[in-house]
Amino acid sequence: MAEKTRRRLEFGDGGKAGELFxxxxRNLHRIRKLSGVDISSRGSTLTLSADDERQLENVTRLLVQLYELVKKGRELDDTDIDQGWRTVARDESGEVPEAVGSQVFKVSRKRSVQAKSPGQREYLEAIGSADMIFGIxxxxxxxxxxAVAMAVAAMQEKRVKRLVLTRPAVEAGERLGFLPGDMVEKVNPYLRPLYDALHDMLDFATVQEMIQSGRIEVAPLAFMRGRTLNDAFIILDEAQNTTPEQMKMFLxxxxxxxxxxxxxxVTQIDLPGRAPSGLVNAANVLEGVEGIRFVRFQEGDVIRHPLVGRIVRAYEQDERKQQET
Known part of the structure; x- marks a missing residue:
């Protein structure tokens, strides 16, 4: 059996080294799980050992770059470790700070957000610079x-007066009259992901007060017809389930x-009868129009549980196989 390659890394500042570890x-255990490289610590010194010298080099680069982030005040979390590992494992010249971004957006007293992937960094920059942004x-x-985080930040900074949240209620065919309750109660189940994001950033009582005062408005897409929305941050979620006519109306x-x-x-279209998607149509029609930005996320931008990324990848592989047969 070939002898393992070993390497020692010394991180001089004990306090910062502890934040890195x-x-x-915990961070070292996660890196070991991702890479297969054995990591042991003694004080601020790490000893790495691995059969694969390339993996050893990748882990060394990851640790050094994460340490630079820590010295700049970054509090590492699992997402930083996972995204950093993907970056160095995929690209020998990849830089972890570039992968996870550096700008922190203060959303409220309760929450700040920061880009965790190249796609997220591009998305946040696009929201800051353009009037209309497609995140696909x-x-x-x-x-x-x-999107909700940036909307809340815009409201807190008084750059807009209200937040409008809308989503096509495909499951109800946009015909909500048969459902019990008022309009908000009818559409609430379809807007739950937007509410979840809001409650993660603002206190429940604050959200309720803003809804009652009209500063936050929830409405099914069908209720947008005939309106002009001034001084507003508007979010259309699940846009793949709009028709081209609905999308044009909304825009x-x-x-x-x-x-x-x-x-x-665009891989999760639930429109009945294989109707064309307004999101797909808009991406074709509006590409290159001044003032509109398209940000296309990839599998490497998936930030939830690592299993989600593997699920997405498995479905993409299955789709390719079906197309080849």
Missing amino acids: GPHN GPAGTGKTYL TRLGFNSKAVITGD
Whole structure:
């Protein structure tokens, strides 16, 4: 059996080294699980050993770059470790700070957000610079969550007066009259992911007060017809389930001093009868139009549980096999 290659790394600042290693060496255990490289610590010194010298080099680069983030004040979490590992394992010149981004957006007293992937960094930059942004990609990439976060930040900073959340109620065919309750109660089940994001950033009582005062509005897409939305941050979620006619109607609701973010996953279209998707159509029609930004997330941008990324990858492989047969 070939002898393992060993390497020692010394991190001089004991306090910062502890932040790099994590509580009870949690970060080191996670890196070991991802890479297969044995890591042992003694004080601020690490000893690495592995059969694969390339993996040893990748882990060394990851640890050194994460340490630079820690010295700049970054509090590492599992997502930083996972995304950093993907970066160095995929690209010999990949830089972890580039992968996870560095700008922190203060959303509220309760929450700050920061890009965790190249796609998220591009998305946040696009929301900051354009009036209309399309975020297209698989589940778990943060499309909806980050859009709500930036909307809340815009309201807190008084850059807009209200937040409008809308989503096509495909399961009810946009015909909500037969459902019990008022309009908000009828559409609430379809807007639950948006509410979840809101409650993660603001206190429950604050959200309820803002809804009652009209500063936060929830409405099914069908209720957007005929309106002009000024001084608003507007989010259309699950946009793959709009028809081209609905999408055109929504996009032309944009008023003065307003911003619209449209999110969706074109692999999860639930329209009946194989009707064409308004999101797919808009991506073809509006590409290159000034003032509109398209951000396309990839599997590597998936930030939820690592299993989600593997599920997405498995489905993509299955789709390719079906196309080849």
